[in-house]
Each structure stands twice: as C-alpha cells, then as structure tokens.
Amino acid sequence: MERLMRSIKIGINEKIYLKDPESSDLGKRIVEQSILMIHEMGFESFTFRKLGEQIQSNESSVYRYFENKHKLLLYLASWYWGWLEYKMVFATNGIPNPTEKLRRAIEILTQTVKEDVTFSHVNEVLLNKIVINEYSKSYLTKEVDLENKEGYFVIYKRLVQRLHEMIITVDKDYPYPSSLASTILEGSLHQYFLKEHFPNLTDCDDNVTPTQYFTDLVFRTLTPKA
Amino acid sequence: MERLMRSIKIGINEKIYLKDPESSDLGKRIVEQSILMIHEMGFESFTFRKLGEQIQSNESSVYRYFENKHKLLLYLASWYWGWLEYKMVFATNGIPNPTEKLRRAIEILTQTVKEDVTFSHVNEVLLNKIVINEYSKSYLTKEVDLENKEGYFVIYKRLVQRLHEMIITVDKDYPYPSSLASTILEGSLHQYFLKEHFPNLTDCDDNVTPTQYFTDLVFRTLTPKA
DNA sequence: TATAAATTGATAGTATTACTTTTATTTTTG
DNA sequence: CAAAAATAAAAGTAATACTATCAATTTATA
Numbered sequence: 001m002e003r004l005m006r007s008i009k010i011g012i013n014e015k016i017y018l019k020d021p022e023s024s025d026l027g028k029r030i031v032e033q034s035i036l037m038i039h040e041m042g043f044e045s046f047t048f049r050k051l052g053e054q055i056q057s058n059e060s061s062v063y064r065y066f067e068n069k070h071k072l073l074l075y076l077a078s079w080y081w082g083w084l085e086y087k088m089v090f091a092t093n094g095i096p097n098p099t100e101k102l103r104r105a106i107e108i109l110t111q112t113v114k115e116d117v118t119f120s121h122v123n124e125v126l127l128n129k130i131v132i133n134e135y136s137k138s139y140l141t142k143e144v145d146l147e148n149k150e151g152y153f154v155i156y157k158r159l160v161q162r163l164h165e166m167i168i169t170v171d172k173d174y175p176y177p178s179s180l181a182s183t184i185l186e187g188s189l190h191q192y193f194l195k196e197h198f199p200n201l202t203d204c205d206d207n208v209t210p211t212q213y214f215t216d217l218v219f220r221t222l223t224p225k226a
Numbered sequence: 227m228e229r230l231m232r233s234i235k236i237g238i239n240e241k242i243y244l245k246d247p248e249s250s251d252l253g254k255r256i257v258e259q260s261i262l263m264i265h266e267m268g269f270e271s272f273t274f275r276k277l278g279e280q281i282q283s284n285e286s287s288v289y290r291y292f293e294n295k296h297k298l299l300l301y302l303a304s305w306y307w308g309w310l311e312y313k314m315v316f317a318t319n320g321i322p323n324p325t326e327k328l329r330r331a332i333e334i335l336t337q338t339v340k341e342d343v344t345f346s347h348v349n350e351v352l353l354n355k356i357v358i359n360e361y362s363k364s365y366l367t368k369e370v371d372l373e374n375k376e377g378y379f380v381i382y383k384r385l386v387q388r389l390h391e392m393i394i395t396v397d398k399d400y401p402y403p404s405s406l407a408s409t410i411l412e413g414s415l416h417q418y419f420l421k422e423h424f425p426n427l428t429d430c431d432d433n434v435t436p437t438q439y440f441t442d443l444v445f446r447t448l449t450p451k452a
Numbered sequence: 453t454a455t456a457a458a459t460t461g462a463t464a465g466t467a468t469t470a471c472t473t474t475t476a477t478t479t480t481t482g
Numbered sequence: 483c484a485a486a487a488a489t490a491a492a493a494g495t496a497a498t499a500c501t502a503t504c505a506a507t508t509t510a511t512a
Contacts, residue, residue, distance in 0.1 A: 019459095024459085026459085026460075041368070042367065042368035044367065044368075045368070047497090047498065047499080048498095048499080048500085049497095049498080049499085052461095057460075057461070058460075058461050058462065058463095059499095059500090060460085060461075060462080060463095060500095060501085060502090061459085061460055061461065063499095063500075063501085064459080064460080067500095068499075068500080069499090133366055134366065136362040136363075136366060137362075137363060137366065139419075139423070140359055140360065140362060140363065140419075141268065141270070142267070142268035142270075142271070144423050145423060148423065148424065153424070157424065157426060157427060160426075160427045161426070175429065175434075175442070176429040176434075176439045176442065176443070177429070178426065178427055178428050178429045179417055179420075179428045179429045179430060179436075179439045180443070181427070182416070182417075182420055182424075182427045182428060183409065183413050183416070183417075183443075186412075186413070186416050187409050187412070187413055190408070190409070190412050191405055191408075191409075193365075193366075194405075194408055197365070197370050197371060197374060198374065198379070198383065198408075200383060200386075200387070200404065201383060201386045201404055201407070201408045202404050202405045202408055203401065203402045203403070203404045203405045204405060208401075208402075210405075213402045213405045216401070216402065217402070217406070217409075217443075217447060220446060220447045221443060221446045221447060245488095250488085252488085252489075273468090273469065273470080274469095274470080274471085275468095275469080275470085278490095283489075283490070284489075284490050284491065284492095285470090285471085286471095286472085286473090286489085286490075286491080286492095287488085287489055287490065289470095289471075289472085290488080290489080293471095294470075294471080295470090
C-alpha cells in the first residue's frame with residue numbers, strides 16, 4: 001500500500017498552477033515547504049516572500065508556479081482530497097457488504113492522519129491539519145462560482161459523490177444522501193477543530209473519535225435494506 | 227415579538243470593540259454600512275478605508291470603534307448569534323414536551339432569515355448571509371485560543387450548550403450531544419452555502435430546507451425517552 | 453559540443469492595505 | 483459659554499501582493 005501510494009501521481013486540475021510543481025525540484029520544494037510554513041504560521045501570515053526565503057530561492061520564482069497563495073491552497077487541498085479519495089477507494093474496493101463498505105469509507109474519511117507516509121515531498125500529517133484549519137477559506141470567497149466552473153473543486157465533489165453512492169446503496173430510501181455525505185466530510189474537519197480549540201462543543205477527545213461519532217450517527221440514521 | 231426584539235440590546239463582550247458602536251450615530255452607521263458592504267463585496271475586499279468613504283466619514287474614525295476588520299466581524303457574528311439565541315429562547319420557552327421543544331429550537335436555528343425585522347440599524351437578512359459566508363473565518367485563525375480565552379465566542383458557545391441540553395433532555399443516553407449540537411449549527415450554515423454554490427453536494431433546494439434535513443437527522447438519531 | 457531555449461535568481465518598482473500619528477474642526481455637556 | 487470629547491482630514495509607515503526587467507545558470511537539442 002505504501003509503495004503503491006508513493007508511485008501514484010494525483011491528478012490535479014492544470015488550471016490551478018502555472019507550472020506543475022511536480023515537474024521540478026524547485027516546484028517540489030515549494031509544495032514541501034509551503035506545507036510546513038502554512039501549518040506553522042497559518043495561511044494569513046504566510047507569504048510568497050517568506051516562502052522564497054525559506055526555500056533559498058526567490059519570491060518571483062514562486063510566482064512562476066502559482067498565481068497567488070490562494071491558488072497554492074487550492075492545489076494543496078486538491079492534493080489532499082485526491083490522496084484521501086485514493087485511500088478510500090483502495091480500502092473499500094472489494095467489500096461486498098454495503099454496510100461494511102460504508103463503515104470502512106467513513107473510517108478512512110474521518111480518521112486522523114497519523115503516520116507520515118511521506119508520499120514523496122508531501123507531509124500528509126501536516127497537510128491534514130492545514131485542511132482542518134484552512135480548507136473553508138478556499139471556497140468561502142466571492143470567486144467560488146467562477147472557480148467551481150473552472151473545476152478547482154472536482155476532486156472534493158467526487159469524494160462527496162462517492163460517499164453519496166455508498167449511502168444510497170445501504171439505504172435507497174434515505175431522502176438526504178448528498179447532505180449526509182457533505183455533513184460527514186465537512187463535519188469531520190469541524191469536530192477535529194473543536195476538539196483542539198473548543199472542547200466543550202464536542203464529545204470528541206482522546207477517547208472518543210470523530211469516526212465513532214459519525215459512524216454512530218450514520219447508522220442510527222440509515223435503515224439498511226434487508 | 228418584533229416590538230420586543232427592537233427594545234432589547236444584545237450584550238456583546240466589551241473587549242471586542244474600542245467604543246460601543248451602539249453608543250453613537252456614527253457607530254450605528256459603521257455597523258449598518260459594514261453589513262451592506264461585507265455582503266456586497268465579501269470580507270477580504272472590505273476595508274475600513276472604503277467603509278469610511280461609504281459612511282461619509284473617515285478611516286481613522288472607524289478605527290476608534292474597532293481595532294481592525296477582524297474584530298468587527300467578531301462583533302457582527304456575536305450580534306447575530308445573540309439575536310438567534312434570543313429568538314430561540316423566546317420561541318421554545320414554555321414548551322413542556324422536550325421533543326417538541328427541541329424540534330422548535332432546530333427550526334429556529336436552521337431556518338433562513340426571511341424578513342428584515344430591522345432591529346434598529348441591523349439588517350438580519352444580510353447578516354445571516356454574512357454569517358454563512360464569513361463566520362468560519364472568525365475562528366479559523368492562529369489567535370483563536372487567545373480570543374476564545376478573552377470570551378469572544380461566548381454567545382455562540384452558549385447557544386451550542388443550550389441545544390446540547392435540549393438534546394439530552396430528549397435522550398439522556400445519547401452519547402454525543404455536544405457534537406450533535408455543534409453539527410446542527412455549523413452544518414446548517416454549510417448546507418445553505420452548498421445550496422447556493424454546490425447544489426450537487428446537498429439535497430437542500432427550493433423545496434427541501436436544511437431545517438427538514440436536520441430535524442429528520444436528529445430524530446432518527448435520538449430515541450426519546452418514554 | 454556548441455548554441456539556443458528555458459528556468460531561475462536578484463533587484464527594483466507599483467498599488468494597495470492596514471494601520472498610526474498629528475492636527476484641525478465640530479459637537480456635546482457641565 | 484468654556485472645557486472636554488468626538489470626529490474629520492491629511493499625511494506617514496511598514497508590509498503585502500504582486501509585476502517587470504535583466505542577468506546568471508541550467509537544460510535541451512541540432
């Protein structure tokens with residue numbers, strides 16, 4: 001699995017970048033170091049100037065890969081969701097029982113990223129934390145409809161769609177499968193955030209995981225067909 | 227109800243502002259026009275300079291009320307949640323049946339704000355839209371723990387707490403009442419956002435409301451005690 | 453292997469933002 | 483009416499988010 005993951009390239013919409021960061025050493029350093037820096041200082045404080053210094057290159061060189069830091073965030077997010085999608089498809093493939101399949105999917109999608117599989121230069125553990133703290137900012141903008149039309153969110157949308165399909169396979173009569181799917185994905189990020197910063201607003205802690213909460217929620221909600 | 231609402235002042239943490247905007251005509255114009263402008267141009271494009279022009283005053287005058295636009299957002303959000311809390315407490319007060327009480331609370335908390343009650347200078351319809359699009363940005367910051375300690379999020383937290391209490395009154399054995407409560411509040415904002423920008427990721431549309439989705443979800447999940 | 457092409461690095465420049473400071477003017481209030 | 487407070491106007495600062503230019507270096511290819 002690890003070896004396999006390492007050899008896969010995640011297909012990201014080419015309009016997100018000016019030059020594919022996977023195509024050069026500098027590009028990989030941009031991705032690698034931006035993850036460390038955004039995690040460290042947060043998205044608002046992160047700038048291309050600082051990144052340039054960090055990678056011992058130049059601001060202007062970074063701009064040749066990404067138009068701006070917003071596009072870089074879209075890139076990192078797409079990478080993350082593409083990686084999760086891959087893990088999910090792999091883990092659920094071949095499970096015949098729809099209930100078990102959905103259960104496994106929820107597990108993959110809502111669990112913490114513990115090990116650094118180190119898919120080349122990308123630190124998935126930190127990337128997961130970045131997504132928890134910053135992903136919303138990538139779509140809560142005035143440009144969202146335009147960017148959606150450009151296809152910048154396709155991977156995330158496909159992931160929700162896959163979850164949606166697993167839900168209706170378990171219970172074809174459930175009336176809100178899309179909403180439930182999007183609630184699981186978005187809600188999971190939120191529960192992780194609350195656990196860290198607003199522990200009173202969640203039941204998740206060291207002993208209770210978002211995975212347990214959402215698994216319980218989904219299977220109380222759905223009525224599996226006989 | 228409308229009359230009552232108009233005569234109530236929402237108690238907002240005094241550390242959020244430098245000078246109470248309710249205390250002067252200029253302050254009220256700041257709040258009133260900032261709501262229109264943030265709704266119109268989005269939070270990132272909104273600046274105190276532009277606001278100063280709009281209210282026929284000066285940037286520096288705005289800075290005497292709020293340290294920066296982030297604090298202004300915290301203020302507007304507190305106002306909104308305080309207003310919603312008030313509506314909810316009012317609407318559920320005196321309902322003896324816990325299930326009906328919770329149902330009514332969910333209804334209030336997840337429904338669209340349709341009418342402009344025009345609680346003085348605040349346009350609640352637009353404020354609701356601002357909260358949908360911008361609220362996350364108020365806490366997804368590196369300063370969240372500090373600001374939480376300062377009490378900038380108390381009203382929102384109290385609202386989740388109230389919902390939590392109603393949930394356990396309906397089903398004292400449900401193991402995740404805090405998570406469910408926070409999921410309802412946050413998830414509702416998210417479903418409204420999806421309905422507008424990612425209709426494929428939600429079942430909510432002109433005919434199906436987030437209220438229906440969450441009411442259904444909660445009552446499938448909880449087992450009311452006999 | 454020479455040369456062209458592409459990439460990168462360094463520097464400088466522009467417009468805007470997010471403020472702060474100062475001073476003048478207006479409004480409020482005792 | 484005088485003093486105090488609030489507001490307005492203007493200017494200034496440091497940082498951001500870029501763009502443009504050109505030189506240096508690496509890479510590709512003829």
